[in-house]
Amino acid sequence: MSRPRDGDLSPAVWLPRNTLARSYIGQHRDNEAVTAFLATEANDLEWIVHRAGISSDGPSRGSxxxxxxxxxxxxxxxxxxxxYRTVTDRAAVHTADFSRYG
Known part of the structure; x- marks a missing residue:
């Protein structure tokens, strides 16, 4: 539920972040600060941020x-x-994307 670099959250993400996940607001702000730092101070390095929505341990539900x-x-x-797959994807360098089943 972290905001993308230089972007805004959609209403569908903003509402749960600021209600249900309000107790994690410090973590979200930390994540956003790391992404901002990487984009401004570490642009000469290869980096990828996975803005994952993790639910639980369990069997795979797909790719x-x-x-x-x-x-x-x-x-x-x-x-x-x-x-694991993303670190080998050259097109993913300097990104901070979500992931979705598809």
């Missing part, structure tokens, strides 16, 4: 793919698989 706009709440296993 996640990068998405700039929509997200899926996924299992730890699927997020780990996505992260």
């Amino acid at each position: 996640l793919r990068r998405s700039a706009r929509t997200f899926s709440v996924a299992t730890f296993r699927d997020c780990a698989d996505y992260s």
Whole structure:
């Protein structure tokens, strides 16, 4: 539920972040500060931020793919698989994307 770099949250994400997930607001702000730092101070490095929605441990529910706009709440296993695949994807460098099933 962290805001994308230089962007805004959609109303569908903003509302739960500021109501149901309000107790995690410090974590969201930390995540946003890290992304801002990477974009401004570490642009000479290769970096990727996975803005994952993680629900629980459990069996795979499918394959996640990068998405700039929509997200899926996924299992730890699927997020780990996505992260592993993303570090080898040259097109993912300097991104801070969601992931979704698709």
